Amino acid sequence: MSAGGAYIPSSQQRHMRACMVCSIVRTFQQFNSSGCPNCESFLELANNHEAIQDCTSQVFDGLLTVSDTSKSWVARYQRLEGYVPGVYAVQVEGVLPEDVIAAAENSGVHYIPRDGSVSEALPTDA
Numbered sequence: 001m002s003a004g005g006a007y008i009p010s011s012q013q014r015h016m017r018a019c020m021v022c023s024i025v026r027t028f029q030q031f032n033s034s035g036c037p038n039c040e041s042f043l044e045l046a047n048n049h050e051a052i053q054d055c056t057s058q059v060f061d062g063l064l065t066v067s068d069t070s071k072s073w074v075a076r077y078q079r080l081e082g083y084v085p086g087v088y089a090v091q092v093e094g095v096l097p098e099d100v101i102a103a104a105e106n107s108g109v110h111y112i113p114r115d116g117s118v119s120e121a122l123p124t125d126a
Helices: 010-015 028-034 049-055 073-077 098-106
Strands: 016-019 025-027 060-066 086-092
Touching: 010 016, 016 028, 016 086, 025 028, 025 086, 028 049, 060 073
Parallel strands: none
Antiparallel strands: 016 025, 060 086
């Protein structure tokens, strides 16, 4: 599994986790060594085991690989526009702590849970 340098060897796939904010999928070790490529400015996951446990989840459904988030209709549908190319989960189970949601909102990120519990209407061409 590889996209944009985010290679995950098959022996490490059981250690995959998905960011609860952007849904990018990486191993625990990848989050630990370099954080989340989309959300690091407010999640601060690098070298922070507790934050990785709180802000990423091992429970997710579906995987998709996006090479250009600005041109892909799937990326637009999954709210991935502006994120780095990579492997993303379709849905991510878990609840972010309130202080993390506040930090995301303060950073200009409109947080919508990625577990499918909240749907946001997409603009239509009606």
